[in-house]
Amino acid sequence: xxEPGTAETAAVTATRPSLGRIFKVFLMAGAISFGGGxxxxxxxxxxxxxxxxxxxxxxxxxxxxxxxxxxxxVNLSVVVGDRMRGVVGAAVAVAGILxxxxxxxxxxxxxxxxxxxxxxxxxxxxxVAVAAVGLLATVTVQLGxxxxxHWLDLTLLMATFAAVSVFHLSLVIVLLTIGPLAVWIYRPxxxxxxxEIKLPHPHFHKRHGLLRD
Amino acid sequence: xxxLNLFWVFTLLGLLAVGGGTAVLPEMQRMTVHHxxxxxxxxxxSIYSIGQVAPGPNMLMVMLIGYKLxxxxxxxxxxxGFFLPDCILTLFANxxxxxxxASPWRKAIQRGMAPVAIGLMLAGMMAIARLAVFNLAGVxxxxxxxxxxxxxxxxxxxxxxxxxxxxxxxxxxx
Numbered sequence: 457x458x459e460p461g462t463a464e465t466a467a468v469t470a471t472r473p474s475l476g477r478i479f480k481v482f483l484m485a486g487a488i489s490f491g492g493g494x495x496x497x498x499x500x501x502x503x504x505x506x507x508x509x510x511x512x513x514x515x516x517x518x519x520x521x522x523x524x525x526x527x528x529x530v531n532l533s534v535v536v537g538d539r540m541r542g543v544v545g546a547a548v549a550v551a552g553i554l555x556x557x558x559x560x561x562x563x564x565x566x567x568x569x570x571x572x573x574x575x576x577x578x579x580x581x582x583x584v585a586v587a588a589v590g591l592l593a594t595v596t597v598q599l600g601x602x603x604x605x606h607w608l609d610l611t612l613l614m615a616t617f618a619a620v621s622v623f624h625l626s627l628v629i630v631l632l633t634i635g636p637l638a639v640w641i642y643r644p645x646x647x648x649x650x651x652e653i654k655l656p657h658p659h660f661h662k663r664h665g666l667l668r669d
Numbered sequence: 670x671x672x673l674n675l676f677w678v679f680t681l682l683g684l685l686a687v688g689g690g691t692a693v694l695p696e697m698q699r700m701t702v703h704h705x706x707x708x709x710x711x712x713x714x715s716i717y718s719i720g721q722v723a724p725g726p727n728m729l730m731v732m733l734i735g736y737k738l739x740x741x742x743x744x745x746x747x748x749x750g751f752f753l754p755d756c757i758l759t760l761f762a763n764x765x766x767x768x769x770x771a772s773p774w775r776k777a778i779q780r781g782m783a784p785v786a787i788g789l790m791l792a793g794m795m796a797i798a799r800l801a802v803f804n805l806a807g808v809x810x811x812x813x814x815x816x817x818x819x820x821x822x823x824x825x826x827x828x829x830x831x832x833x834x835x836x837x838x839x840x841x842x843x
Binding site: 486487488489490491492493494519520521522523524525526527528529530531534535538543546550553554556557558560561562564565566568569576578579580581582583584585586587588589590591592593594595596597599600602603604609610612613614615616617620621624626627628631634635638639640641642643644645661665666667668669 | 681683684685686687688689690691693695696699714715716717718719720721722723724725726727728729730732733736737744748752755756758759760762763764766773774776777778779780781782783784785786787788789790791792793794795796797798800801802806807810811812813814815818819822824825826827828829830831832833834835836837840841
């Protein structure tokens, strides 16, 4: 009996590391990724370090993780954990990726509460947010350069942006209107869908190296 | 009642994060600051920044919104609400996704949702920019970070820390 959902990923399921090992590796990625960019650390550990996936498998898993709702890094942990050791593997991987940051965020949060009148702390945190804006701008350009240069994609992109940022519409409403419209535009058989420009092997660092969530 | 509201708001936010955590920032600000008045805009900005400094997913900072409102229990409720339902959804959706590998609709969803996800990411960036970039030092740091990272890869931890320190020093000198 093969586990459900793993039939087409034989190459990946060939590696069945122990649950303890999975936990340890995801815990390391979760603990060392200061400043974000967990996805890049996961690639480093899973592909280069452990060799559990090759680069193509990793990018496939990342593609799914980006399309499904939720954080890319957490979704990636679920997908990879599930492929290696089923539901328990996914749970162990997610616990590993979240636990270190959870403790550090809570510790920093308690310290911040105590220092909330400290203007130095306040200004440092403003500077961090300012730097994050620059980082997010870079990620948007790296991930979206195709969407930013194609008129139909750019229209969908700007419509989504305007609905949220200018008109402050509820995200549920935005996703339930523009989402189905966008999928319908690219529906199977539409001439827009045929003209897809697939980048053969995106260079990881150029596109996902700074990915943050 | 407060805990219940926290739970469903963050469950919803977790499930709406199309393309990653940044996508959901405007909605998070709308709900927690403007609708429920759980925190102020400035607190939202500070909590966001704490998430940027810590390791792991930056969005772990949501737990601090729960903590601010209802202590440790609030943090746990928000953490479970934000991560657990989404993980369960991802688990089953991914298995379906693999099952429908050959379906042309899979490509249509991926292709169609990509520009929507980038638009949401841009909106998330704008939400933080509106809260944090309000003087010359801020504009200069944001543009420097953007230009530097387009030109060469720098560890994001260094970028984040440098941004905080440079801004701190520039405001102390002014």
